[in-house]
Amino acid sequence: MNNVKDTNSPVDVVLIYPKTGMDVGSTVVPPHALLAIAAPLHKKGYKIKIVDQRRDFHWRENLIKALAGNPVCAGISSMTGTQIYFAIEAAKVIRKVSKGSIPIIWGGPHPSILPEQTLQNEYVDMVCVGEGDVTFAELVEALFSKKAISNIKGIGYKDGSKITLTGPRELIDVETLLPVPWDLINPEDYIQPDFYLKTSPRTLDIGQTSRGCPFKCGFCSSASIRQRKWRAMSVEKSLDMIVRAVRTFKLNGIWIRDDEFYIDRKRAYDICEGILRNDLNIRWYTSGTRVDVFNKASDEETSLLKKSGAYVLKFGAESGTNRVLKLMEKGILWEDTLKANLKAKKHGIIPAFGLMIGFPTETFREINQTIDLALKIKKDNPAAQLEAIATYTALPATPLFDLALEYGLKPPQTLEGWVDWDFLEYDLAGKKIPWFNYRERKKIGNISYMYTVANAVPNLVGSIKNRLLKYALIMLTTPLVHFYRFRMKRKYYTFAPELAILRRIRNKIFYKGYYIIK
Known part of the structure; x- marks a missing residue:
């Protein structure tokens, strides 16, 4: 799918950046991990909603509102450590509100290091392993068009208790990176x-x-x-x-x-x-x-x-x-x-x-x-x-x-x-x-x-x-x-x-x- 500007859904993809446990003043910076994976989709017209727990005291309410738009998936970024706690909190909200109909995709350093163990958690449906700029866009487009995801490099998923990793994706050529889609957030917050x-x-x-x-x-x-x-x-x-x-x-x-x-x-x-x-x-x-x-x-x-x-x-x-x-x-x-x-x-x-x-x-x-x-x-x-x-x-x-x-x-x-x-x-x-x-x-x-x-x-x-x-x-x-x-x-x-x-x-x-x- 090359362009989805005409979809009826108010939100096509919701992305969550969890708290880290030490979010004070200038430690809270733009969620660049999410902006990077959103950029290719945003360029094609997908409607992206970013929920940043670090800046949004009402993140639960705003996440629930975004989920009401029936997005094709929800993406969560997480490092190792305290951020996992808040990532799971967000995933629980998604699972409860969607009753399991919206797949939860984890990415970031921790799922990249331990993809299989991450997938064993009940609040994880898929993982992006390594750089997700291209991987996540391909995954979203496959989910939108209801195509198989098994040929997408750099992901992991589970079917019941069976976990599948599709193998590594080549590192991206950074010269091809798109500009930061600043309009997806309020830069003044950062x-x-x-x-x-x-x-x-x-x-x-x-x-x-x-x-x-x-x-x-x-x-x-x-x-x-x-x-x-x-x-x-x-x-x-x-x-x-x-x-x-x-x-x-x-x-x-x-x-x-x-x-x-x-x-x-x-x-x-x-x-x-x-x-x-x-x-x-x-x-x-x-x-x-x-x-x-x-x-x-x-x-x-x-x-x-x-x-x-x-x-x-x-x-x-x-x-x-x-x-x-x-x-x-x-x-x-x-x-x-x-x-x-x-x-x-x-x-x-x-x-x-x-x-x-x-x-x-x-x-x-x-x-x-x-x-x-x-x-x-x-x-x-x-x-x-x-x-x-x-x-x-x-x-x-x-x-x-x-x-x-x-x-x-x-x-x-x-x-x-x-x-x-x-x-x-x-x-x-x-x-x-x-x-x-x-x-x-x-x-x-x-x-x-x-x-x-x-x-x-x-x-x-x-x-x-x-x-x-x-x-x-x-x-x-x-x-x-x-x-x-x-x-x-x-x-x-x-x-x-x-x-x-x-x-x-x-x-x-x-x-x-x-x-x-x-």
Whole structure:
């Protein structure tokens, strides 16, 4: 079916983006996973309804209203972790309202990694495995025309208890990607001061100019989903995407969500020159930058970055010990991180560093070395930003997963079991990091929470749109920020009864979904 503009149905396809469990301020960005799969269908005239739980307090009512239009299917995107909980909540609504007549199709990272286990759940009828831009469109058209789906690559489905996977689909040529169908959402819901660009009140995550990553970090699932292949749009297509978004929405800040923007340095700097040539006058940043790649850039190249508006560079520093960096096959040394920090300082660019702890074989001496690296980063460059310290969370199909199994990991055997795979949540039960004992796991949880409050929370609160709420939260959190920074410097993590209260508040607000904070 090439065009369905004349169908009688008010909604042909409904797409749901579930809450993630930490949806505050600028953490809530456009649901690009849904926009990408909607684009080909939207171009052909299909009527798409997107329900974003993170921005819609009345998502149940609006989902039920969309289902009344008798769509041909409902699509749900989900990562591993808390998002699965909210995805199942949405799927239950769909199943109850439609009485099973509307097929529920899951996509995203988690179903792509574990398609068969995902299909075993009663609230899943089909899955899209890997990139769904073409796959989902073919599936919808087959359902509309009541054709067989068995020859569609990149899907899984079930017939009774029999599960069928049709085999992988080739990765898409990103040069063929359609423009983001912004008219399917209200972009103003996602334009806000950013976690990193708080002084640019009209900042928007505009999507990707490239996909994939050629590196093999042991904790990352990108390699299994995108086969360690980096694919980039041309400079011209990338600039068209950037310029169009900035001018259409009158933006003064953008996030380019590429996993690795700087793999092709010439392309990256040509885009910088294009931003200047178009006189956009914006601040911008990208999702991922490797310290070793940045360290290779010349002073001239780095100055061009700064001049074009590259305000922040996000780095995955990961660890303060070279043994752990080697274990995860990061391909860098902790000394490279300090070098990148000083280089960014020299050029007036703010570096932001992410760290991880809790790996199999990692000792508390090594964990403290990672804390020391963070303290050294701030000492050398007070403008540097420190993100949350994540607790290592083993994911299937990642290089470190077999080592985690060897050290006692017992992965969940059901879709619901993965809900607890939250990299910021405590693991007191030993589900995620069983190689540490109870006291050690509690200590790691304390470190993660203290570090996050001390470093990430000020940026997070600063990105909230509601000024009254923002300043109230600043007043409430500032004493804790200073208290935990004091404790981190002295490495005192053991006695922190107030963290149980903070966790309870967090779970009540975000996990239970009582509030939506913009």
